[in-house]
Amino acid sequence: MEPVVPVAVVGASGYTGAELLRLLLVHPHVRIAGVYAKRAAGEKLSSIFPQFAGRLDLAIRSFDAAEIAAAARVVFCALPHGESSPIVAQLYEQGLTVLDLSADLRLHDPAAYKEWYGHDAHPLCAQAVYGIPELARRSLRDVRLFACPGCYPTASLLALAPLVYADLVSREGLIVDAKSGVSGAGRAATQSVHFSEIGEGVRAYKVAGTHRHTPEIEQGLGARGIIFTPHLLPMTRGILATCYATPTDPARPASAYRDALASFYSGRAFVSVVDAPPDTAHVRGSNRAHVFATFDARARRVVAMCAIDNLTKGASGQAIQCMNLALGLPETAGLDGVGMFP
Amino acid sequence: MEPVVPVAVVGASGYTGAELLRLLLVHPHVRIAGVYAKRAAGEKLSSIFPQFAGRLDLAIRSFDAAEIAAAARVVFCALPHGESSPIVAQLYEQGLTVLDLSADLRLHDPAAYKEWYGHDAHPLCAQAVYGIPELARRSLRDVRLFACPGCYPTASLLALAPLVYADLVSREGLIVDAKSGVSGAGRAATQSVHFSEIGEGVRAYKVAGTHRHTPEIEQGLGARGIIFTPHLLPMTRGILATCYATPTDPARPASAYRDALASFYSGRAFVSVVDAPPDTAHVRGSNRAHVFATFDARARRVVAMCAIDNLTKGASGQAIQCMNLALGLPETAGLDGVGMFP
């Protein structure tokens, strides 16, 4: 029987923090040893997230690396970009296994980081392993530092990587038109996430090469000049990436693209190749991804899609998946549920 | 270690069927032995509920009592009212433990049944145990036949029963103003559940003593002449029951009502007494109930509330809770998660 691993969550006052706790609470091999947040330190967890009332009655604590090192073996950092890396560095030095959900350590190329973020990358970038297990080229066993991917890159890469890696589509001229739920913007109150501003409407934002997930997608595909267009939809969870690519051989049958996905994901527990365009509602709250690919014979283009829950497979669930693999636990431990539909 | 119990689901093509399967799939002491439905028999489960793609690859089968008896020990019937009782009777005769999610066996009083349903009650009504474990007056161990309550009665009774039973409020003049998500209407396509008809609007329906959940609430409280007003809201899951009651002693402090709830639900895993009006979003997808009570000193009335997920604590989750107790499993087995918020 696997041991029970004590874990801590830093940044518990945001949505990815809450999602980590929701999942860890029912993880059979894990015990929640502490929750930390700057905001709301001293308060009960249930005062900011009432879903935990009567079920996880912890007080939120101020960050303290030594205290965490004494109490936990694994720590998840769900902090804002920029704030995360110094905290991660402290925890990593303490010998903990650290899963960083921020963007701070995701780009391997320091020049790309500086171009997109305007300041130097943290030196730990070099050590951090990018955490999409299905695309990892090495074993994740015993990895101690993960840069957990953004939600958009997770969806985009799961749809496109198998086709790009197999050279079925060109690395040139890739387009990702992505549709996201509002929770991806975090819990902070801004006018742009007001129910009355979001409800019954759709719009794009940060278009034409200005969204910082662009270089993360390019890194994952070994491509440059991808068009990435994020859209905000009137729903809380979910990302659908609709991707357009140029086939390397337009004479190939449509089934070739579907088959490539099926073959690539064969034996992977969380990714299903589906035969109709995937719906984010079907993966809601789960760590599952539904992927799809077809060929538009009139336009001679490949259309590939991936639907995930941005907070689960796009963030907290995938981080737990990484932890499972790093610790040698079953990959699906605590993550074996299906989407909550309806 | 508890044994693994083979279970079957009859009526797997509807929402409560899907919810049963979602929960049973991660239940540690259960194995899904078969799924049955008239509609879609022969099809793969994932063709009607794509959330199961790659995770539960069963074909849906036509109902066959003998086959079920051979394969399963427990069976959940999620069939439409009227269609359910003959099926339930067959399964019960086979020696199975049966959890009926329809209304067919819920009313103990044959006269009340006939008044509300227009035909005679099924004789099994006399044997069926009404399945709200928190309100049960007997042990549920080894019960073989459950009439699982409606979603509205579950919410209404969890809010009011502790106050009525303790004689803190009168059985006269009770009002339940209930707000429900659309999934309560089932999966059948009707104009009244069209997204464009429901979105951005709210309305009551079956008002003034015409909704069939009324006698079920009255039965649970030992009351007559309750006003029950159901409303349809633009959301998929969730029921909030806002209840108005006359205190037996208007001089009592507001805390008395909250304390009565806390005392009644002390030691119950699924019901939390909360200090702010409960939100259905906080219990979404979980078997939890958030209850609340206060006193309006100006109006000299008690206001009590309960928020549940109509498909989980209001239907499928509660049925599994009953099964757990009937089989001597831990009450929370497979049900120990919190609401999916956001």
Add this chain to the structure above:
Amino acid sequence: MEPVVPVAVVGASGYTGAELLRLLLVHPHVRIAGVYAKRAAGEKLSSIFPQFAGRLDLAIRSFDAAEIAAAARVVFCALPHGESSPIVAQLYEQGLTVLDLSADLRLHDPAAYKEWYGHDAHPLCAQAVYGIPELARRSLRDVRLFACPGCYPTASLLALAPLVYADLVSREGLIVDAKSGVSGAGRAATQSVHFSEIGEGVRAYKVAGTHRHTPEIEQGLGARGIIFTPHLLPMTRGILATCYATPTDPARPASAYRDALASFYSGRAFVSVVDAPPDTAHVRGSNRAHVFATFDARARRVVAMCAIDNLTKGASGQAIQCMNLALGLPETAGLDGVGMFP
């Protein structure tokens, strides 16, 4: 042919301000002479409300009573409570017709005002006419100062007043269970209006005699000790008031209550008595109210309902209706559309 009246809007950066402008823009007898707001002064209106792009290209100006008096004959004040009355006083002194959409001048009883707002009422309270034309007991012609009602009181009073005034129901024991869209909370960004907090959930707030619209409803009915329970729903617009009342004579037929509404609203352009429970979706964006009443014979209680759009009949549309009557214009001028459904 009626003259074109120059009007100004003060507080144009909020939702009621935008709704005033949407309606005034197509009002046949009105010209928008200026828009004023503290926030966003100097900016183009379309920079904060893009719906006006290319259609109403005005700059927002800082408040200036003399400038407004020189340019306009009528002014709408859509300012926050507390900030409004000093501004209103200045404008009123300038001889303008003033429609105040805040709560500052709504209560006639200074003691009630002090009890609910914690400070003395503004002296202009005595002059202001409460602006629900259907319930007004005097001509509104030439009225120069309106206290425009809150959205909840408008819905509650339209449902209950005809029954109370005709003595069909008692003034004792009245209950208003109200369901509101989120826009009623205004445009300010707070966590409680975040899409991800509101979506797919319902909750009550300010329960048990703590919401400031309570005394306004009581004033309109000449009652005390009303229970008023507001709920927040996952929709942007709309209020449904579900009201419970005790009949003065329980032997009356159900039709008596419907007939009383029909008779009371006979000849009123904006209020329709409907035969099924009303839906807020059917009055969306219009100045219309759908009212309904029935009798629950089992419970011997009257159930009355009213559905309005909180921003239109519950605020901006009704203010324009008042202006029309004050100026001797046709009551429905600029307001004769129906709800935008779907």
Add this chain to the structure above:
Amino acid sequence: MEPVVPVAVVGASGYTGAELLRLLLVHPHVRIAGVYAKRAAGEKLSSIFPQFAGRLDLAIRSFDAAEIAAAARVVFCALPHGESSPIVAQLYEQGLTVLDLSADLRLHDPAAYKEWYGHDAHPLCAQAVYGIPELARRSLRDVRLFACPGCYPTASLLALAPLVYADLVSREGLIVDAKSGVSGAGRAATQSVHFSEIGEGVRAYKVAGTHRHTPEIEQGLGARGIIFTPHLLPMTRGILATCYATPTDPARPASAYRDALASFYSGRAFVSVVDAPPDTAHVRGSNRAHVFATFDARARRVVAMCAIDNLTKGASGQAIQCMNLALGLPETAGLDGVGMFP
């Protein structure tokens, strides 16, 4: 003063029928002479669309071409595809001005029609004028037969046509990724429009060159092999078309594309060029279109967008705009409102 034109609506039981009536009801130069529908003939309009209760108390009548010809001068046909053209032919023969909102007469090329619809085009195709006034190459004055465009083509063409016509982008390799509200699917009850199936999810449908609006977009642009991917979103109204195009000269500045839109739509009342990606919420319920274009310098592609209300500018509003022009009325008569936001 313009005359009052009697108009009839055939197909009044669907959403575009209701939208026509909502708009025509406040049109200053029009009188609704009759409403016709197969479904619901004999019923009151308000029994199927309660928003008209007390405001437009007409009975729905069975179709009768002679009766319509006697009572009306203009007729709108909002019938299902396939059912429409025989009815349109009858009405056109009667000398009426006919606006057909179906797809039956939209394609000029009989071969393309047969390829996409599987049967021969109606001969009237040759006479019908495609009704996007902003793109019309001839005066619409006195046109007697309009093929009103689909909602997707309207949005797609308003975004792309100015760029294609001015040869700023290539006709090759065009991609339209479109996001639609659910009302575009019509009022018929199907499982795919069930609130619980649509809520909180997004998916594509009819991908890879299978949606019948594809040839309509190609016809409008004089292009072949366009990729058109429609998506269904959890909202009732609105279409956002996100379009990707290859510039004919990649050295052009980003402003060139915006300027081309501004110049093309100069003097057009309903189309505004906006500087941030447009939001469908800002045009809701109006006949307005918000268009946007930029250049992605990294990817060397043009991104152009258009947001409309699918039922208004995408259907009923635009049909009325065509009627206004055909009759010599002001183009904006009855259509001069802005979007209902929030």
